[in-house]
Amino acid sequence: MWGLRAVTLLKRMLIFLAALLTGLLVIGYLMQRSFLFPAPKNYSSSPPSGYESVETRTSDGLTLKAAYRPATNGKPVLVFFHGNGDSIAGADVATRQLVDAGYGAMLIEYRGYGGNRGSPHEAGLYKDGEAAISWLSGKDIKPGNLVFIGNSIGSGPATEMAARHSPSALILISGFASLPSVVADLYPFLPTNLLIRDKFDSAAKLDKVAAPILLLHGADDQLVSADHASRLKRANPKAELVIVPEKGHELAYTLVAQNQILDWLSKL
Numbered sequence: 001m002w003g004l005r006a007v008t009l010l011k012r013m014l015i016f017l018a019a020l021l022t023g024l025l026v027i028g029y030l031m032q033r034s035f036l037f038p039a040p041k042n043y044s045s046s047p048p049s050g051y052e053s054v055e056t057r058t059s060d061g062l063t064l065k066a067a068y069r070p071a072t073n074g075k076p077v078l079v080f081f082h083g084n085g086d087s088i089a090g091a092d093v094a095t096r097q098l099v100d101a102g103y104g105a106m107l108i109e110y111r112g113y114g115g116n117r118g119s120p121h122e123a124g125l126y127k128d129g130e131a132a133i134s135w136l137s138g139k140d141i142k143p144g145n146l147v148f149i150g151n152s153i154g155s156g157p158a159t160e161m162a163a164r165h166s167p168s169a170l171i172l173i174s175g176f177a178s179l180p181s182v183v184a185d186l187y188p189f190l191p192t193n194l195l196i197r198d199k200f201d202s203a204a205k206l207d208k209v210a211a212p213i214l215l216l217h218g219a220d221d222q223l224v225s226a227d228h229a230s231r232l233k234r235a236n237p238k239a240e241l242v243i244v245p246e247k248g249h250e251l252a253y254t255l256v257a258q259n260q261i262l263d264w265l266s267k268l
Contacts, residue, residue, distance in 0.1 A: 032197060036153075036179075037120040038085050039113040048092035050099070051107070056131035064109060064116045064128060066135070067092070071104030076168050076265075078105045078147045079132060079161070081125075081154030083174075083252075087114055090253070094151060094173075097258035103147070103265075108132050122198035125157045133165060143167050147265065150175060151252040152224065156200030163208040169268060171214045171261060173252040176224045177203035177231040185225060206235040213239035214264050216257055218247030240264065 047053040051067040058064060067088050071077050078098060082091045091107040099105050110128050111118030118124060133143060143165035150158025155175030162170040176182045178201040180192040206213070213236055217229035226243050233241040242260055244251060251257045 032195075033119070033121060036084060036198065037110075037112060039110075039120070040085065040087050043087050043114045044089060045115065048089065048107070051092070051105075054135065056128075056135045058111070058124075058127045058131040060124075060127055062111055062116070062118045062127075062131075064111060064131060065114055066109055066132060067105075067107040069099060069105050072102040075102045075104065076145050076147045077136065077141055078103050078149055079129075079136070079158075079167075080105060080107050081129065081148070081150040081156075081158045082108070083152035083154055086151070091151075094252040094258070095149070097255065098261060101262055104141075106132055106136060122156065122200060126160050129157045129161045130164075133161065147171065149173065149261075152176075152249065153179075153200065155202055159202040159205050159209065162211055162213075163205045167211050169212045169214070169265065170209055171216065171264075172202070172229075172232065173216045173257060174218065174221060174224055174249050175202060175215065175232060176200070176228040177235070181231075182224055182228070203231055203235040206232055206239070209236060212268055214261065215239050215241045216251060216260060217241075217243055218249060218251040219243050219245050220248045221251070223249040 047067040051069045054066050054068045056064045056066055078095055080091045080095055088107045088109050095105050108128060109116055110120050111124050112120040146167045147169045148158040148162050148167050149171045151173045155172040158170060158172060178199055180196040180199060183196055184192040215229045215232050217226045219226055229241055233239050244256060247254060
Protein backbone atom coordinates (compact mmCIF):
# COMPACT_ATOMS: atom_id res chain seq x y z
CA MET A 1 0.00 0.00 0.00
CA TRP A 2 2.66 2.53 1.10
CA GLY A 3 4.99 1.35 -1.66
CA LEU A 4 2.37 2.03 -4.30
CA ARG A 5 1.65 5.46 -2.80
CA ALA A 6 5.35 6.32 -2.78
CA VAL A 7 5.70 5.33 -6.44
CA THR A 8 2.65 7.47 -7.32
CA LEU A 9 4.07 10.46 -5.44
CA LEU A 10 7.44 10.01 -7.14
CA LYS A 11 5.80 9.89 -10.57
CA ARG A 12 3.83 13.05 -9.81
CA MET A 13 7.00 14.80 -8.62
CA LEU A 14 8.90 13.79 -11.76
CA ILE A 15 6.05 14.97 -13.97
CA PHE A 16 5.96 18.28 -12.09
CA LEU A 17 9.74 18.77 -12.42
CA ALA A 18 9.65 17.87 -16.10
CA ALA A 19 6.82 20.34 -16.69
CA LEU A 20 8.69 23.02 -14.72
CA LEU A 21 11.90 22.46 -16.68
CA THR A 22 10.01 22.48 -19.97
CA GLY A 23 8.30 25.73 -19.02
CA LEU A 24 11.61 27.36 -18.10
CA LEU A 25 13.18 26.23 -21.37
CA VAL A 26 10.25 27.59 -23.37
CA ILE A 27 10.43 30.94 -21.56
CA GLY A 28 14.20 31.06 -22.09
CA TYR A 29 13.82 30.23 -25.77
CA LEU A 30 11.20 32.93 -26.33
CA MET A 31 12.95 35.64 -24.28
CA GLN A 32 16.59 34.88 -25.09
CA ARG A 33 17.07 37.85 -27.41
CA SER A 34 16.14 40.29 -24.65
CA PHE A 35 19.05 38.81 -22.66
CA LEU A 36 21.37 38.46 -25.64
CA PHE A 37 20.97 42.04 -26.86
CA PRO A 38 20.82 44.30 -23.76
CA ALA A 39 20.99 47.60 -25.64
CA PRO A 40 22.07 50.46 -23.33
CA LYS A 41 19.15 52.66 -22.36
CA ASN A 42 21.26 55.81 -22.09
CA TYR A 43 22.92 56.94 -25.28
CA SER A 44 24.03 60.19 -26.84
CA SER A 45 22.26 61.49 -29.92
CA SER A 46 25.47 63.29 -30.92
CA PRO A 47 28.34 61.47 -32.65
CA PRO A 48 31.72 61.22 -30.92
CA SER A 49 34.12 64.12 -31.36
CA GLY A 50 35.65 64.13 -34.83
CA TYR A 51 32.84 62.05 -36.36
CA GLU A 52 29.87 62.97 -38.48
CA SER A 53 26.47 61.43 -37.88
CA VAL A 54 25.36 59.41 -40.91
CA GLU A 55 22.43 57.19 -41.80
CA THR A 56 22.51 53.83 -43.54
CA ARG A 57 19.60 51.99 -45.12
CA THR A 58 19.08 48.26 -44.66
CA SER A 59 17.62 45.87 -47.20
CA ASP A 60 14.57 45.40 -44.98
CA GLY A 61 13.79 49.10 -44.86
CA LEU A 62 15.39 50.37 -41.65
CA THR A 63 17.26 53.67 -41.44
CA LEU A 64 20.12 53.29 -38.95
CA LYS A 65 22.31 55.87 -37.30
CA ALA A 66 26.06 55.44 -37.55
CA ALA A 67 29.18 57.56 -37.08
CA TYR A 68 31.90 58.11 -39.68
CA ARG A 69 35.21 59.83 -40.00
CA PRO A 70 37.45 59.67 -43.08
CA ALA A 71 40.97 58.28 -43.13
CA THR A 72 44.09 60.36 -43.64
CA ASN A 73 47.25 59.58 -45.59
CA GLY A 74 45.48 56.93 -47.67
CA LYS A 75 44.93 54.54 -44.76
CA PRO A 76 42.01 52.07 -44.71
CA VAL A 77 38.68 52.67 -42.98
CA LEU A 78 37.87 50.54 -39.94
CA VAL A 79 34.34 49.14 -39.79
CA PHE A 80 33.74 48.43 -36.11
CA PHE A 81 31.07 45.99 -34.85
CA HIS A 82 30.64 46.52 -31.10
CA GLY A 83 29.62 44.05 -28.38
CA ASN A 84 26.07 43.28 -27.29
CA GLY A 85 26.04 45.64 -24.30
CA ASP A 86 27.91 48.47 -25.99
CA SER A 87 27.24 51.41 -28.30
CA ILE A 88 28.91 53.87 -30.65
CA ALA A 89 30.41 55.57 -27.58
CA GLY A 90 32.21 52.37 -26.61
CA ALA A 91 33.29 51.77 -30.20
CA ASP A 92 34.85 55.23 -30.15
CA VAL A 93 36.94 54.29 -27.10
CA ALA A 94 37.97 50.97 -28.68
CA THR A 95 39.26 52.66 -31.85
CA ARG A 96 40.67 55.92 -30.49
CA GLN A 97 44.36 55.06 -30.86
CA LEU A 98 43.70 53.73 -34.36
CA VAL A 99 41.98 56.86 -35.67
CA ASP A 100 44.65 59.00 -34.04
CA ALA A 101 47.11 57.09 -36.25
CA GLY A 102 45.17 58.16 -39.36
CA TYR A 103 42.74 55.27 -39.91
CA GLY A 104 39.20 56.17 -40.85
CA ALA A 105 36.31 54.61 -38.96
CA MET A 106 32.71 53.62 -39.52
CA LEU A 107 31.11 52.94 -36.14
CA ILE A 108 28.03 50.84 -36.75
CA GLU A 109 24.99 51.07 -34.51
CA TYR A 110 22.73 48.03 -34.70
CA ARG A 111 18.97 47.93 -35.11
CA GLY A 112 17.34 48.38 -31.72
CA TYR A 113 20.42 50.19 -30.40
CA GLY A 114 21.15 53.89 -29.97
CA GLY A 115 17.61 54.95 -30.82
CA ASN A 116 17.47 52.90 -34.02
CA ARG A 117 14.22 51.19 -34.90
CA GLY A 118 13.93 47.41 -35.15
CA SER A 119 14.84 44.44 -32.99
CA PRO A 120 18.33 42.90 -33.09
CA HIS A 121 18.90 39.32 -34.22
CA GLU A 122 21.60 37.50 -36.15
CA ALA A 123 20.25 37.97 -39.67
CA GLY A 124 19.38 41.57 -38.82
CA LEU A 125 22.92 42.39 -37.72
CA TYR A 126 24.18 41.01 -41.03
CA LYS A 127 21.79 43.37 -42.84
CA ASP A 128 23.10 46.23 -40.69
CA GLY A 129 26.65 45.38 -41.71
CA GLU A 130 25.71 45.24 -45.38
CA ALA A 131 24.04 48.65 -45.08
CA ALA A 132 27.23 50.18 -43.70
CA ILE A 133 29.34 48.63 -46.46
CA SER A 134 26.87 49.89 -49.07
CA TRP A 135 27.02 53.41 -47.60
CA LEU A 136 30.83 53.36 -47.76
CA SER A 137 30.69 52.07 -51.33
CA GLY A 138 28.57 55.11 -52.16
CA LYS A 139 31.51 57.20 -50.97
CA ASP A 140 33.75 55.21 -53.33
CA ILE A 141 35.31 53.29 -50.43
CA LYS A 142 35.37 49.67 -51.54
CA PRO A 143 35.73 46.56 -49.31
CA GLY A 144 39.40 46.24 -50.33
CA ASN A 145 40.08 49.45 -48.44
CA LEU A 146 38.20 48.35 -45.31
CA VAL A 147 39.29 46.60 -42.12
CA PHE A 148 36.47 44.77 -40.34
CA ILE A 149 36.82 44.70 -36.55
CA GLY A 150 34.42 42.70 -34.37
CA ASN A 151 34.40 42.83 -30.58
CA SER A 152 32.69 40.03 -28.62
CA ILE A 153 29.32 39.38 -30.29
CA GLY A 154 30.41 41.82 -33.00
CA SER A 155 32.87 39.13 -34.10
CA GLY A 156 29.87 37.34 -35.64
CA PRO A 157 28.79 40.01 -38.14
CA ALA A 158 32.41 41.03 -38.76
CA THR A 159 33.26 37.46 -39.79
CA GLU A 160 30.13 37.15 -41.92
CA MET A 161 30.94 40.39 -43.76
CA ALA A 162 34.55 39.31 -44.30
CA ALA A 163 33.36 35.99 -45.75
CA ARG A 164 30.95 37.76 -48.12
CA HIS A 165 33.27 40.57 -49.18
CA SER A 166 37.03 40.97 -49.59
CA PRO A 167 38.31 43.39 -46.95
CA SER A 168 41.96 44.24 -46.49
CA ALA A 169 41.88 42.58 -43.05
CA LEU A 170 39.66 41.06 -40.35
CA ILE A 171 40.29 41.56 -36.63
CA LEU A 172 38.34 39.66 -33.97
CA ILE A 173 38.66 40.77 -30.34
CA SER A 174 37.28 38.53 -27.58
CA GLY A 175 35.49 36.57 -30.30
CA PHE A 176 33.87 33.18 -30.02
CA ALA A 177 33.64 30.03 -32.13
CA SER A 178 29.83 30.15 -32.00
CA LEU A 179 27.22 31.50 -29.64
CA PRO A 180 25.79 28.07 -28.67
CA SER A 181 29.30 26.98 -27.67
CA VAL A 182 29.64 30.00 -25.36
CA VAL A 183 26.34 29.14 -23.66
CA ALA A 184 27.40 25.48 -23.48
CA ASP A 185 30.51 26.52 -21.55
CA LEU A 186 28.27 28.15 -18.94
CA TYR A 187 25.43 25.59 -18.98
CA PRO A 188 26.84 22.25 -20.19
CA PHE A 189 23.63 20.39 -19.32
CA LEU A 190 21.47 22.34 -21.81
CA PRO A 191 20.90 21.37 -25.48
CA THR A 192 22.30 24.72 -26.61
CA ASN A 193 22.34 23.97 -30.34
CA LEU A 194 18.58 23.49 -30.19
CA LEU A 195 17.80 26.33 -27.80
CA ILE A 196 19.99 29.17 -29.12
CA ARG A 197 18.34 30.84 -32.09
CA ASP A 198 21.21 33.12 -33.13
CA LYS A 199 24.23 30.94 -33.93
CA PHE A 200 26.96 33.40 -35.02
CA ASP A 201 28.99 30.36 -36.07
CA SER A 202 32.25 32.12 -36.93
CA ALA A 203 34.32 28.94 -36.73
CA ALA A 204 32.35 27.49 -39.64
CA LYS A 205 32.94 30.59 -41.77
CA LEU A 206 36.49 31.66 -41.00
CA ASP A 207 38.08 29.42 -43.62
CA LYS A 208 36.10 31.36 -46.25
CA VAL A 209 37.92 34.58 -45.32
CA ALA A 210 40.85 35.20 -47.65
CA ALA A 211 42.00 38.41 -45.94
CA PRO A 212 44.67 38.45 -43.21
CA ILE A 213 43.11 37.72 -39.81
CA LEU A 214 44.16 38.82 -36.32
CA LEU A 215 42.63 37.07 -33.30
CA LEU A 216 43.06 38.97 -30.02
CA HIS A 217 41.88 37.49 -26.73
CA GLY A 218 42.43 38.13 -23.04
CA ALA A 219 43.95 35.23 -21.13
CA ASP A 220 41.71 36.02 -18.14
CA ASP A 221 38.45 36.42 -20.07
CA GLN A 222 35.78 34.95 -17.80
CA LEU A 223 32.87 35.44 -20.22
CA VAL A 224 34.33 33.98 -23.42
CA SER A 225 37.31 31.76 -22.64
CA ALA A 226 40.53 32.06 -24.61
CA ASP A 227 39.86 28.53 -25.87
CA HIS A 228 37.41 30.10 -28.34
CA ALA A 229 40.26 32.04 -29.93
CA SER A 230 42.19 28.78 -30.26
CA ARG A 231 39.19 27.18 -31.97
CA LEU A 232 39.01 30.10 -34.39
CA LYS A 233 42.71 29.70 -35.09
CA ARG A 234 42.14 26.03 -35.92
CA ALA A 235 39.32 27.07 -38.26
CA ASN A 236 41.78 29.22 -40.23
CA PRO A 237 45.39 28.27 -39.44
CA LYS A 238 46.67 31.30 -41.38
CA ALA A 239 45.16 33.63 -38.76
CA GLU A 240 47.52 35.24 -36.25
CA LEU A 241 46.54 34.49 -32.66
CA VAL A 242 47.58 36.75 -29.77
CA ILE A 243 46.56 35.88 -26.21
CA VAL A 244 47.07 38.93 -23.99
CA PRO A 245 48.09 38.11 -20.39
CA GLU A 246 46.12 39.51 -17.45
CA LYS A 247 43.32 40.91 -19.64
CA GLY A 248 39.68 39.94 -19.64
CA HIS A 249 36.63 40.63 -21.78
CA GLU A 250 37.35 44.37 -21.68
CA LEU A 251 40.40 43.84 -23.91
CA ALA A 252 39.17 45.94 -26.85
CA TYR A 253 39.22 49.14 -24.78
CA THR A 254 42.82 48.79 -23.63
CA LEU A 255 45.92 50.47 -25.03
CA VAL A 256 47.68 47.13 -25.28
CA ALA A 257 45.03 45.81 -27.69
CA GLN A 258 44.96 48.91 -29.86
CA ASN A 259 48.76 49.08 -30.00
CA GLN A 260 48.83 45.39 -30.97
CA ILE A 261 46.38 46.12 -33.80
CA LEU A 262 48.42 49.12 -35.00
CA ASP A 263 51.58 47.04 -35.05
CA TRP A 264 49.89 44.19 -36.94
CA LEU A 265 48.25 46.49 -39.51
CA SER A 266 51.56 48.25 -40.16
CA LYS A 267 53.04 44.96 -41.37
CA LEU A 268 50.33 44.17 -43.94
